[in-house]
Amino acid sequence: MGRVHNFSAGPAVLPVSVLEEAQKELLDYKGVGMSIMEMSHRSQEYEAVQFEAESLLKELLSAPNGYRVLFLGGGAHTQFAAVPLNFLFPDAEADYVITGGWAERAYEEALKLHAVTKLCGKANMASSSKATNFDRIPTRSEIKLSPNPAYVHITSNNTLYGTQWPARPDFGKKTLFADMSSDFLSRPFDLSQFALIYAGAQKNCGPAGVTIVVLREDMIEKANKNIPTMLSYGIHAKNNSRYNTPPVFSIYMVSLVLNWLKNKGGLAAMKKINVEKAGCVYEAIDNSGGFYQGHARKDSRSMMNITFRLPTEELENKFVDEARKSGLVGLKGHRSVGGIRASTYNALPIQACRDLASFMGDFQKNNG
Amino acid sequence: MGRVHNFSAGPAVLPVSVLEEAQKELLDYKGVGMSIMEMSHRSQEYEAVQFEAESLLKELLSAPNGYRVLFLGGGAHTQFAAVPLNFLFPDAEADYVITGGWAERAYEEALKLHAVTKLCGKANMASSSKATNFDRIPTRSEIKLSPNPAYVHITSNNTLYGTQWPARPDFGKKTLFADMSSDFLSRPFDLSQFALIYAGAQKNCGPAGVTIVVLREDMIEKANKNIPTMLSYGIHAKNNSRYNTPPVFSIYMVSLVLNWLKNKGGLAAMKKINVEKAGCVYEAIDNSGGFYQGHARKDSRSMMNITFRLPTEELENKFVDEARKSGLVGLKGHRSVGGIRASTYNALPIQACRDLASFMGDFQKNNG
Numbered sequence: 064m065g066r067v068h069n070f071s072a073g074p075a076v077l078p079v080s081v082l083e084e085a086q087k088e089l090l091d092y093k094g095v096g097m098s099i100m101e102m103s104h105r106s107q108e109y110e111a112v113q114f115e116a117e118s119l120l121k122e123l124l125s126a127p128n129g130y131r132v133l134f135l136g137g138g139a140h141t142q143f144a145a146v147p148l149n150f151l152f153p154d155a156e157a158d159y160v161i162t163g164g165w166a167e168r169a170y171e172e173a174l175k176l177h178a179v180t181k182l183c184g185k186a187n188m189a190s191s192s193k194a195t196n197f198d199r200i201p202t203r204s205e206i207k208l209s210p211n212p213a214y215v216h217i218t219s220n221n222t223l224y225g226t227q228w229p230a231r232p233d234f235g236k237k238t239l240f241a242d243m244s245s246d247f248l249s250r251p252f253d254l255s256q257f258a259l260i261y262a263g264a265q266k267n268c269g270p271a272g273v274t275i276v277v278l279r280e281d282m283i284e285k286a287n288k289n290i291p292t293m294l295s296y297g298i299h300a301k302n303n304s305r306y307n308t309p310p311v312f313s314i315y316m317v318s319l320v321l322n323w324l325k326n327k328g329g330l331a332a333m334k335k336i337n338v339e340k341a342g343c344v345y346e347a348i349d350n351s352g353g354f355y356q357g358h359a360r361k362d363s364r365s366m367m368n369i370t371f372r373l374p375t376e377e378l379e380n381k382f383v384d385e386a387r388k389s390g391l392v393g394l395k396g397h398r399s400v401g402g403i404r405a406s407t408y409n410a411l412p413i414q415a416c417r418d419l420a421s422f423m424g425d426f427q428k429n430n431g
Numbered sequence: 432m433g434r435v436h437n438f439s440a441g442p443a444v445l446p447v448s449v450l451e452e453a454q455k456e457l458l459d460y461k462g463v464g465m466s467i468m469e470m471s472h473r474s475q476e477y478e479a480v481q482f483e484a485e486s487l488l489k490e491l492l493s494a495p496n497g498y499r500v501l502f503l504g505g506g507a508h509t510q511f512a513a514v515p516l517n518f519l520f521p522d523a524e525a526d527y528v529i530t531g532g533w534a535e536r537a538y539e540e541a542l543k544l545h546a547v548t549k550l551c552g553k554a555n556m557a558s559s560s561k562a563t564n565f566d567r568i569p570t571r572s573e574i575k576l577s578p579n580p581a582y583v584h585i586t587s588n589n590t591l592y593g594t595q596w597p598a599r600p601d602f603g604k605k606t607l608f609a610d611m612s613s614d615f616l617s618r619p620f621d622l623s624q625f626a627l628i629y630a631g632a633q634k635n636c637g638p639a640g641v642t643i644v645v646l647r648e649d650m651i652e653k654a655n656k657n658i659p660t661m662l663s664y665g666i667h668a669k670n671n672s673r674y675n676t677p678p679v680f681s682i683y684m685v686s687l688v689l690n691w692l693k694n695k696g697g698l699a700a701m702k703k704i705n706v707e708k709a710g711c712v713y714e715a716i717d718n719s720g721g722f723y724q725g726h727a728r729k730d731s732r733s734m735m736n737i738t739f740r741l742p743t744e745e746l747e748n749k750f751v752d753e754a755r756k757s758g759l760v761g762l763k764g765h766r767s768v769g770g771i772r773a774s775t776y777n778a779l780p781i782q783a784c785r786d787l788a789s790f791m792g793d794f795q796k797n798n799g
Contacts, residue, residue, distance in 0.1 A: 067464035071471045074679055082458045082466055089454040096435035098450055100638040103439045103761060136640065137505035137661060140675035144659035172660055179657035182548060265676055270468040272504065272640045272678035289547035291512035291662070292540055293505060307508035308633055310640035310678060311442055393471060
């Protein structure tokens with residue numbers, strides 16, 4: 064086994080023990096005589112897997128009563144459409160805080176649905192840090208909310224740019240939605256402040272193929288029903304995420320990851336490790352005397368995706384190549400920022416960050 | 432290893448050699464040092480997997496030039512909406528042949544989108560065998576097509592009722608679409624007769640979580656673009672199924688199944704085996720002197736799902752229980768028909784059907 068340190072932004076590293084468990088029972092799930100992949104989604108065995116994933120998730124989130132968990136196909140991108148179709152009624156408006164590329168896509172989808180389908184009301188840009196290439200999370204005073212929005216939509220962590228909301232914004236009693244795809248389950252947060260959150264699993268929760276939605280029950284009742292059936296939260300909630308065949312294997316993998324997370328001590332313990340992990344790498348940036356230049360402003364730094372540049376593109380390419388040879392892979396930055404991006408999700412071991420920091424020091428010595 | 436004979440209607444049995452290969456490389460895909468599940472969907476390694484799946488699929492289908500293959504999330508149910516949203520423009524109409532429960536859902540989704548979103552034109556019921564509980568495929572003369580439909584939609588195999596179109600219907604030059612979820616890749620067919628087909632993978636092609644769409648390129652150009660982005664065939668085609676993160680592991684499993692299928696001799700060889708497999712079970716029904724009553728009319732029998740009743744519900748329950756104890760599982764019929772359903776998809780070994788036929792004989796002897 065020559066496992067590498069995988070800094071990929073997603074799909075991303077999974078816990079080795081989770082992969083080993085999946086491997087062990089891949090042909091015979093708990094002595095049933097078949098793989099979990101071959102099992103009816105109506106079988107008792109699969110039902111137990113999904114039920115356990117739901118209840119573990121609620122436990123890890125310390126979810127108050129009245130929240131529902133859904134496991135849906137189609138990726139977080141499908142939620143970009145589902146959110147306005149369900150909640151942005153034609154006579155309403157909604158506010159979007161634009162902090163990165165995926166926040167932009169969510170906003171643009173709402174705009175498009177308003178303009179071309181007439182099924183949705185107006186989406187407002189409440190704030191945008193695009194002018195400075197999304198290097199920061201806006202301050203509260205920069206965010207202009209409309210008087211009575213159906214919801215305010217934020218993106219809790221911005222994978223491409225390496226920024227993250229340091230805490231929940233204070234939006235008073237406004238209905239708050241969040242795309243948490245890239246930092247879900249990486250730190251504790253107060254779920255009661257959110258009416259709806261969603262997250263593609265492929266960062267901190269499992270493999271690609273399933274999106275987790277957590278929403279308040281009163282939102283389900285309020286939701287528009289006159290929309291494509293598979294985009295209706297009401298339909299999925301009523302059918303416990305099994306209106307159609309769910310992505311069984313991906314949900315099974317999520318259940319294994321949630322068990323791993325619980326054994327690790329839950330979200331508070333995970334946050335502590337994640338801060339230490341990201342800290343290693345940020346320290347290497349900050350102590351480089353400007354050789355490594357962080358993209359995100361310090362007050363907006365992400366604990367999940369660390370983005371930085373080197374003096375030249377040539378050096379950046381050399382950095383990525385040499386890192387790969389040292390078993391540090393997935394470090395090439397997204398084209399929207401360039402340079403280097405190190406993603407340090409839950410399942411990445413701390414040793415990976417230590418090795419990266421040490422590699423950064425050596426690389427600078429040889430090339431600085 | 433106590434693997435059972437799995438007659439589940441879907442998710443369903445997978446080839447043992449495919450599961451073994453996936454198991455072997457679950458922690459380290461081809462020496463890359465990570466699982467295929469942990470790999471960026473932009474990586475060369477994953478790209479090669481998806482590209483291979485596409486080209487194997489075209490080879491197995493003997494696809495003429497000008498067809499595109501897409502791998503999409505959200506299940507075939509998402510296609511029930513995507514089909515009318517893309518092709519049933521508000522001033523057009525489309526014809527649906529209703530041969531079972533999923534055909535009905537496809538039709539009802541088109542009706543709903545017409546009635547409540549105004550984004551789609553009118554869907555017509557061209558024929559329905561509901562009056563006789565979907566026991567057969569209609570004859571050509573029973574199907575009333577409109578003069579100029581945007582498309583005619585059929586469901587090639589009806590999982591719940593155990594019926595299957597014996598051959599492509601003769602609809603002249605009409606644009607033909609098919610939901611092939613439950614018999615895709617089980618027999619050869621002339622792709623050039625279809626403008627679009629789709630199939631959830633979880634019957635003959637892989638695990639749940641990915642839907643295969645094959646469509647003619649001119650359809651992509653014709654498609655409506657003013658619809659939710661994730662339902663747009665144009666968007667997915669332009670981005671080679673990677674507009675967003677695709678269900679990587681499910682597509683990888685499909686690629687393994689397609690390789691297995693090619694090694695088995697392709698679709699013609701598979702049809703021969705499937706006819707023999709289903710033949711075993713139908714023979715047991717036909718030779719039972721009425722103890723076992725097939726649901727489907729003989730001319731409409733499915734080679735994939737075999738549905739039958741016993742004299743009483745009590746006997747049916749006993750049959751399912753005793754079969755399970757003999758290692759024959761997943762035989763309980765869907766509530767729409769009741770009784771027994773044996774699904775005999777590609778990956779089910781012929782021995783499973785022989786064992787079932789023999790069990791049926793014994794059960795009748797002891798209970799007839």
